[in-house]
Amino acid sequence: MVTLSIDGREVQAEEGATILEVARDNNIYIPALCYHEEVAPYGACRLCMVEIAANGREKLVASCLYPVEEGLRVKTNTERVINNRRMIMELLLARCPDSEVIQDLAKQVGVDKTPFKLEDKQCILCGLCVRACEEVVGVSAISLVNRGVNRQVASPFYEAPDACIGCGSCAYICPVNAIKMEDIGDTRTITMPNPKMKKIEFKLKKCKVCGKYWAPERQLEYIARIAGLAPETFDVCPDCRQ
Ligand code: SF4
Ligand code: FES
Structure with a gap:
């Protein structure tokens, strides 16, 4: 087991688990579109990005791919994370403007329009x-x-x-x-x-x-x-x- 913190809360997790899995186990919400527990993670949508601090450095990582480690500090709602999430949603909204799922998710993260050129796709290429x-x-x-x-x-x-x-x-x-x-x-x-x-x-x-x-x-x-x-x-x- 390793001990880490997510949004200031100390949690324990199995070694090898990803940040997203541990967050979900602890009822901490991170939006994610290309993750499903039945298949291997792929890191396609980038919606699950969170900020981590380890070894004195802070960076954005895809939480569905990043394995937890002892002492890891994870933040799911910093300004940087939220801005990144909004931009991803703006891109997805531009790609699939008619998708109700995308529209709803966009609203959840505070996005109701997109500055990007509209397409008429249905698939987000999540794989x-x-x-x-x-x-x-x-x-x-x-x-x-x-x-x-x-x-x-x-x-x-x-x-x-x-x-x-x-x-x-x-x-x-x-x-x-x-x-x-x-x-x-x-x-x-x-x-x-x-x-x-x-x-x-x-x-x-x-x-x-x-x-x-x-x-x-x-x-x-x-x-x-x-x-x-x-x-x-x-x-x-x-x-x-x-
Ligand atoms: S059709 Fe597109 S959006 Fe749907 S699962 Fe396949 S890759 Fe993902
Ligand atoms: S859920 Fe992590 S990149 Fe899509």
Whole structure:
């Protein structure tokens, strides 16, 4: 265990934990968009920057990446932190002016307009969908491609990715609801926030008992394969199996 202070409060933490994790464990709020406890931190959004003092120096660090250490002093609300946070929100607001999540978060940090040129993007390039697809689902159907202003989430050749099983983890984890997922009748449709990519469609499995369409056939085939289950395991939906 190490002892550190956050906003003047002494806290104890496991060695190797990050500042953001320790802050959350102690109910200290630090805004963060690209962090999720189920995937490795990536440091993309820079919203979680805090000020630290260690070895006589003060600097801004991304709290989702920075590991705590003995004697570390962390400040989450200095003028420098707040100004930095506001500028990040102004940039995000300019990139995604129609996002309700971004608008709400911007208001929370005292930003209601942006001096930067407005775009009409939906994706903030946080990479959570890509990390969830790779680390949680294990299929890597999408990735972050290109650099600079052309950076985007995409599948190979912008086609419906062969590897995608339609599980929707990307849509569930997206912090700004940029990935749309809809189940209508026997079809699930996933729409990525990339105009070059077509909608991706999946046939849903019909329950043999109640007739409800309940999960993508490809997802169920994938689960059966990796778990070594018989394909007919999923002929009946979870509700009817109880
Ligand atoms: S689609 Fe959503 S989860 Fe994926 S990078 Fe963009 S904002 Fe992040
Ligand atoms: S949450 Fe730390 S950089 Fe995004």
